[in-house]
Amino acid sequence: MDERAMVLDATGQALSPTGAARARRLVATGRATLVCEDPLIIRLLHIVELPAPPAAEPSAGTGQRLLLHACCAPCATYTVGRLRNEGFAVAALWYNPNIAPAAEHDLRRASMRRFADRVDLTVTEVPGYPADEYERAITRCPARPGRCEACYRLRLGRAAQVAGAQGFDAFTTTLLISPYQDQDLIRGVGTEMAQEHGVAFYFENFRRGWGERGRLTREYGLYRQQYCGCASSAVERGA
Numbered sequence: 001m002d003e004r005a006m007v008l009d010a011t012g013q014a015l016s017p018t019g020a021a022r023a024r025r026l027v028a029t030g031r032a033t034l035v036c037e038d039p040l041i042i043r044l045l046h047i048v049e050l051p052a053p054p055a056a057e058p059s060a061g062t063g064q065r066l067l068l069h070a071c072c073a074p075c076a077t078y079t080v081g082r083l084r085n086e087g088f089a090v091a092a093l094w095y096n097p098n099i100a101p102a103a104e105h106d107l108r109r110a111s112m113r114r115f116a117d118r119v120d121l122t123v124t125e126v127p128g129y130p131a132d133e134y135e136r137a138i139t140r141c142p143a144r145p146g147r148c149e150a151c152y153r154l155r156l157g158r159a160a161q162v163a164g165a166q167g168f169d170a171f172t173t174t175l176l177i178s179p180y181q182d183q184d185l186i187r188g189v190g191t192e193m194a195q196e197h198g199v200a201f202y203f204e205n206f207r208r209g210w211g212e213r214g215r216l217t218r219e220y221g222l223y224r225q226q227y228c229g230c231a232s233s234a235v236e237r238g239a
């Protein structure tokens with residue numbers, strides 16, 4: 001089967017994936033630029049108008065407390081608003097020991113704190129910078145895709161644990177908004193962690209809000225990172 005490629009429009013909005021061969025043709029003929037080789041992501045040179053996201057189901061989260069694992073402030077912008085519109089009482093968790101180096105981790109955390117203040121969001125932080133927990137988690141799988149799966153397991157596992165211990169009805173993650181992340185894998189890991197800790201995993205395809213995320217990030221003046229988080233991803237992106 002042909003390898004799949006992720007496709008973004010000129011604003012960074014995620015479109016339907018396409019075959020790798022077609023994606024490479026678009027790049028070769030100057031109709032798109034290459035964003036990333038692994039996973040394969042291209043960006044079209046034009047803007048694609050997509051239908052507006054369906055209105056939030058106001059009752060989807062009514063009366064439910066939801067813990068949102070926040071990977072960064074920009075990904076929390078659209079996600080927090082969307083979940084609140086669905087009726088969830090949202091609190092966030094900061095636990096991202098994958099981010100390297102420490103200065104980058106602290107920069108992203110500070111940005112998250114500023115955003116949380118702006119929108120009156122309570123954030124529970126796992127204290128410090130436990131990078132050793134991430135390093136241990138990926139010891140046996142230092143390359144993609146195993147490395148990312150281990151990274152998701154670590155962070156979603158902690159989110160499920162905190163959600164269960166603090167009596168939340170469900171948990172989810174801002175990682176679900178990013179076209180650069182493996183959404184199916186995140187869903188599988190989240191569901192598994194939910195069973196392990198006795199709390200529901202809330203899945204939604206937040207990618208439809210990717211364009212809005214960009215707009216809100218600029219509006220709030222948030223720090224915009226250039227790579228996913230770990231040292232390997234910085235090298236892969238040439239950051």
Ligand code: SF4
Pocket residue numbers: 098099147148149151152228229230231232233
């Ligand atoms: S690329 Fe991103 S998801 Fe994958 S291991 Fe690194 S930080 Fe985690």
